[in-house]
Amino acid sequence: MDASLETLEGLSKLDDIGAKADPEFMTSLSRGLTVLQCFAEEQGPLSIARASQLTGLSRGSVRRCLHTLQCLGFAEARGSHFMLLPRVLRLGYAFLSSDALATVAQPLLARAAADLGESCSLGIRDGDEVCYLARAEASRIMSIALRVGSRLPLYCTSMGRVLLAHASPAEQKAYLDRTVLTARTADTVTDPEALLALLRTVREQGYALVDQELEIGLRSIAVPVFGRDRTLLGALNVGAQSVRVSPEQLLDHYLPALQQISVELGLQGVR
Known part of the structure; x- marks a missing residue:
């Protein structure tokens, strides 16, 4: 898959490029946001395996990202899958209201x-x-x-x-x-x-x-x-x-x- 800004896997491949080119670039945040965007692709429950497939990130990285989203109240685990919670709407509403x-x-x-x-x-x-x-x-x-x-x-x-x-x-x-x-x-x-x-x-x-x-x-x-x-x-x-x-x-x-x-x-x- 082409490593362009228009693909989730492309975004993850740009982590290393961004980190090398810009010392202020935060790779962990980039990966977390890339995983978050997977929910828009699936429009439903998301498994670690599927998120890994969509992003090209390792399952370990995806698991840590999803766990962090869960701890922050943006997602919850349902068996082997994760679902977004209403708190994530704050991000979109903040943009629309401004x-x-x-x-x-x-x-x-x-x-x-x-x-x-x-x-x-x-x-x-x-x-x-x-x-x-x-x-x-x-x-x-x-x-x-x-x-x-x-x-x-x-x-x-x-x-x-x-x-x-x-x-x-x-x-x-x-x-x-x-x-x-x-x-x-x-x-x-x-x-x-x-x-x-x-x-x-x-x-x-x-x-x-x-x-x-x-x-x-x-x-x-x-x-x-x-x-x-x-x-x-x-x-x-x-x-x-x-x-x-x-x-x-x-x-x-x-x-x-x-x-x-x-x-x-x-x-x-x-x-």
Whole structure:
């Protein structure tokens, strides 16, 4: 597995690199946080063996990390497996409560979701994924199962493509060099050159429309959010089931609403 920042095993392999390059680098903390991230991969009980497999760390190192998390109240042992405890939410809430962009965006997203009848989201780039920073759900029985903190690939999502489109050519190339463009559906764009062409179009037209590339039956449209100095702050999107909303409806009715929120967020001067 490639030792990049985007893999758990890659993170553990960078321990030695970081320790050698920076005398202030704390390897034990790095390993503990890497093990903690395993729970996001599994989304359920985690065994020492599985955590070792995910991170590339020895079972002894993993056991000590999990034991420490247990002693600190972040996890508990259940037989041969470990589960996270509610205390871990403090870490995420601390970030969200201090993030002005999410705070300002939430009521705007709620207003748009009520007006459009579809869920609206704000996302930021975190490594090679888009992370949902704020979200307002539509009041529907059947809705898309995403929440604040959800993470999706950059290459096949509308917000991800907006964020990639505004990266530098060097960043885009580096991303494509280390990323396998897996076909999530029959419509997923998996050719690097075709994706680069799409990203150029996204940047020029100011939005990304993704039609059933992440998941069959799901369409979405996204726009960038810029600060007053034209720094990219994040992306906004609306996602809808394809049986309800056509691509033309996304462009005619949903895109203007997203563009209005984007302008309002930019004028707030957040971040």
